Amino acid sequence: MERDRKKGRGKGERTSILIFTLLLLLIAAATASGREAERVTDARGKAFSPGPYRRIVSLAPNLTEILFSIGAGDRVVGVTSFCTIPPDAGRIARVGGIVDPDIEKIIALSPDLVVASKNGTGKSAVETLDSLGLSCFVFDVDSAGKVLEAMETLSLLTGMPPEAGKVIESFRSRLLRLRKSTPREKVKGLLLLSVTPPIGAGGKTFIDEVLALAGVDNLLKEETAAYPRLSAEKVVSLRPDYIFITRGMGEREVARFRKTMEALSGNTRIVEVDADLFTRPGPRVLKAVEVLRKVIGRR
Amino acid sequence: MGGKRTAHFFAGCLALTALSGIVALTLGSFPTTLSDVAHGVLAFLTGNPAGSTGARVVSDLRLPRFLLGLLTGGALAASGAVFQTVLTNPLADPYILGVSGGAAVGSVVAFVVGGGDWPLLQLLSFAGAALGALAVYWLAGVSGRRSPGRLILMGVIVGALMNAVILVLLALTPPGKVPEALFWLMGDLSRGGRNSLVILIPLVGAGFLLLLALSRGLDVMLLGDEEAAATGLSVESFKGIAVGVASLLTGTVVAFTGLIGFVGLIIPHVVRRFTGGLHSRVLPGSFLAGGAFLVLSDAFSRILQPVGLLPVGAVTALVGAPFFIVILRRRA
CATH class of the missing domain: 3.40.50.1980 (Nitrogenase molybdenum iron protein domain)
Structure with a gap:
């Protein structure tokens, strides 16, 4: 200040410097907040x-x-x-x-x-x-x-x-x-990711949503475990209309499971489906719904 | 057992440790130069962040992993030697008296409730290990003397119970976390970091020195409970102290690395072939050999990492078993 006065800087000059600084600050703030708005946060909030x-x-x-x-x-x-x-x-x-x-x-x-x-x-x-x-x-x-x-x-x-x-x-x-065309009348069913022992998809999985969208009432919805381990007896006692089995298991095991199920609950239909569709929640998750609808005859 | 043979053995151990260090620091998927290694080690020692990416790989990944391997292998092998002596059983290992089962239950609980986050995983694993060992020790003494047989039997029973509990807990673990929990149970040296080492180095150092201080008593224990008592040793309380220290030492490293098998069982046997039975030699020998062995096994597991999954706990047995069959077949 002292020096300014000595150099004889006018009041106008100082004001213009002040305004210029303020303007710079404003621009900086604006770009910062603009960038803030553009930032993308991940599932951790980062x-x-x-x-x-x-x-x-x-x-x-x-x-x-x-x-x-x-x-x-x-x-x-x-x-x-x-x-x-x-x-x-x-x-x-x-x-x-x-x-x-x-x-x-x-x-x-x-x-x-x-x-x-x-x-x-x-x-x-x-x-x-x-x-x-x-x-x-x-x-x-x-x-x-x-x-x-x-x-x-x-x-x-x-x-x-x-x-x-x-x-x-x-x-x-x-x-x-x-979502709009989800069938009102549901069939009862469950999806198994393994047959020896039977391991099904419970209510805490994305498969549960796929089943729901397809019009299947997931009989394992209330299970505590996400992927509960079941017994053949338990599967029979749930009286499913459909049992979906993901492909890729041993053929002999699947055949034996079929035989057991057919002997114990004659009305249950056992259908093998593509394992890839039901193991990773990706772009083909809707395909999984469509495949199930086709199987149970609801398009 | 000549002193010369022992001296040679220790020289060999030190050479092997140095070799394991060279392998651990130079080997990896990221191409590093010798200058990277030198700068990385320097950065780790001074605590300053390393400059180049290569040096950071050495200071942040390879060196902590190397040290974690040394400490873990050493602690497991030294504890194993103590368990084998106190329980007068060549099949004893650091996990035999409830430590592994307790730690496993603790860690799986950490995966169920906290997703396996630091430091809950480490705390619960350690608490589980300590409680498991305590339970076995207490149960073995409920009606009568804690004979080696009773201790081992109780260890097996508690271990079986814990296994069942783990199966139930794994069913409750969030599905995406199950592989991670299983991986941890098989042993995993990738979780080392500065913060783990800051805790581990003093604890493992103190635990090992305590065991070393028990060497004379352990030598006497080799004579059997009665003979040992005849020399004036208070056998019951000595056993309690030795088992307690060895269990806590094991629990400490297990809390940071999960359950790595085989090291604590086999290394002491191999070491005794060279050093004889005196614990003032067996314990340091086991510590050095166990550390180097685990680091080399881990290096092997890392070579295979991009191709497939082979946790270090599996490698110790895969690489170690044939090697030790050969060594143990040769008469000392």
């Missing part, structure tokens, strides 16, 4: 800049599948050894298992984003990646609605690939249509 990200490592098969479905497959530089769908994903560098991915391998791929699943990806892996400054975007995908959300988020994070909008819209309208 904020991310929207990207677009170009080198993504996926630590969950369903997220890999979603990335490919929205046309962002070319952004994926690393996947787990379980990421086999679509076949193109199998040609990408492997970073190990889902629970224990090889952290060094991930770093070596120098990704700008790692996507992980809340209930699947090993927690210590996520924590280690975080501590190394390689942030994990954690998704919690456990329903068709969440698949849609994940599609939208991933499309945003990859800078809206050209196909994404169409794919997402089609998924949204299909989901809406399936």
Whole structure:
């Protein structure tokens, strides 16, 4: 101030400096808040800049599948050894298992984003990646609605690939249509992921939603465990109209199970369905609903 | 048993430990240079973040994992030696008296209620291990003397009960967490970090020194309970102390790494072949050999990691069993 006066700076000049500073501050604040609004948060509440990200490592098969479905497959530089769908994903560098991915391998791929699943990806892996400054975007995908959300988020994070909008819209309208057309009259059924011993899908799984949308009353809805272990006797006592079995189990075991069931409860229909549709909540979750509807004759 | 043979053995152990260190620090999927390794080690020691990515891989991933392996393998092998002496049973291992079952139940509870988060997982595993050991020790003494046979029998019974409890708990674990819980139960060295080591180094150090301080008593215990009592040792309370310290030492490392088998059973046998039965030699020998063995097994498991899942607990047996069959076949 003292010097200003000595130099003889006028009042106007000082005012203009003040205004200029204020303006700068305002602009800074505006851009900051603008950026704030653009930030994307993951299932843990962690904020991310929207990207677009170009080198993504996926630590969950369903997220890999979603990335490919929205046309962002070319952004994926690393996947787990379980990421086999679509076949193109199998040609990408492997970073190990889902629970224990090889952290060094991930770093070596120098990704700008790692996507992980809340209930699947090993927690210590996520924590280690975080501590190394390689942030994990954690998704919690456990329903068709969440698949849609994940599609939208991933499309945003990859800078809206050209196909994404169409794919997402089609998924949204299909989901809406399936919700509206859910049959009022339900059949009673359950889905088994294994037959020796029978292990079914309970109410806390995304399969429960698939069954509901297909018009199947899940007889295992009230089970405490997500995937309860049952006995053949228990299965019979539930008197299911339908038992869905995921394909891929030993043929002999399935045949034996069929025989037991047919002897004990003649009215039950046992239908084998594609295992891939019922083990990962991804873009084909609606296909799973459609397959079940076709089986029980409700389109 | 000549002193020269023992000296050679310890020199060999130190060389093996050094080798395991070199392997652990240089081996991995991320390409690192020797300068990365040097900078990484320096960064770890000084606590400053390393500059290059390669150095960070060494300081944040490889070095903590190496140290965790050394401490865990060492603690398990030294505890195993103590259990084998106190229980006068060559099949005894650090898990025989309820530690493993208790720790397993504690950790699965942590996965059910907290998703396996730090530090709940570590706390509950340790609490489980301590409670398991305490339960076995108490039950074995309910009506009569705690003979080795009664202790082992009670350990087996409590272990079976805990196994059943784990099966029930696993059914309640959120489905996505089951593989992680199972992985933990099989042993997992990937959860090491600075914060774990800061806790582990003093605890394992103290536990090991305590065991070392019991060496003379343990030597006497080799004579059998009666003979040991005749030398003036208060056998019952000595047993309690030795089993207690060894159980707590085991519980501490198990809380950070899950249940890694085989190390605590076999290493002491191999070491005794070279050092003879004196515990002032068996215990340090077991600590060094166990640590190096576990680190090398872990390196092997990491080589296989990108291809498939093979937890270190499986590798210790897979690599170790044939190796030790050969060693034990050769007469000392």
